[in-house]
Amino acid sequence: MDEVSNLIKKLSWHTREEEKEDAIKKLQHIEDEDLHLLLQPISKDYWDGAAETVIRLGYPRVKSILPGLLEWIQDLNWPGAREIADFLLEIGDPMIPYVKDVLNQHSDDQEWVCWIFEVLIIHWNTVQVLQIQAELIKISQEKANDLSALRILLTHGIYAKDVVYEIIQRKKDVLVFELKELHDPHPEIDCEALHKEFLNQQPNVIKQFHEHNKDRFYICNAISNRQEVLREIEIFTAEFLTS
Known part of the structure; x- marks a missing residue:
């Protein structure tokens, strides 16, 4: 393990390319029980080199660390x-069982699930998608990543267009009701004026x-969030539900 750790220390951005390449080649002989050491090691400046090492090892060599590799895409900016x-x-x-597990156990991790939709599920074929059908249906009923789930369900013929339209309409009705509930008790709140006033504050008094x-900020943020979701729904409707 010490030898592996020393090689991993040479995967940094700051290591000379020749030395880094030599380390990557030697790490191709890493023992299975040490593979986990390649999962986002030390600090971020080592991660590019670690990723290259993992990719060169290939599948099925890295089968034992697939869950950890899936965690690597919790933020695609890493x-x-x-x-x-x-x-x-x-x-x-x-990858399907591991993706299925994330959708079941971590659907509240909105960003991670969003990336999984964007870089994996959206590219899957129908046979693959059918294996996570139950998870997609569940997410489609939630408030985060629901449109992504509906898109997949529609694209692969699991839901008909009229079914998706009805679901979308119900979501819109709920949002409109929630906006009314936020607006009506507070007609005096002008969110646009509040935002402008905030921008005009001196740095020392912003907090x-x-x-x-x-x-007022809480209410305005709640209103803004729902308005943004309504805009996303309109875009979705225009792209996928308009003949």
């Missing part, structure tokens, strides 16, 4: 994440201004 995402997509069917108006 070094090596996009390369790992492409690698996981190439692996194909063996105090926000604290003094925290209730």
Whole structure:
């Protein structure tokens, strides 16, 4: 393990290319029980090199660390994440149980699930998608990543267009009702004016201004979030439900 750790220390951005390449080649002989050491090691400047090492090892060599590799794409802005995402997509069917587990156990991790939709599920064929049908239906009923799930369900013929339209309409009705519930008790709140007033504050009083108006900010943020979802629904409707 010490030898492996020393080689991993040579995967940094700051290591000379020749030395890094030599380390990657030697790490191709890593023992299975040490593979986990390649999962986002030390700090972010080592992750690109670690990702390249993992990809060169290939599948099924890295089968034991697939869950950890899936965690690597919790944020696609992390070094090596996009390369790992492409690698996981190439692996194909063996990823399905791990994706299924994330959708079941971590659907509240909105960003992670969003990336999984974007870099994996959206590229799957119908046979693959059918294996996560129950999870997609569940997510389609929630408030996060629901449109992504509906898109997949529609694209692969699991839901007909009229079914998706009805679901979308119900979501819109709920949002409109929630907006009314937010607006009506507080007609005096002008969110646009509040935002402009906030931008005009001096840096030394911004925190105090926000604290003094925290209730108004809370309501305005809630309104803004729902308006944004309505816009996303309109875009979805125009793209997928308009003949």
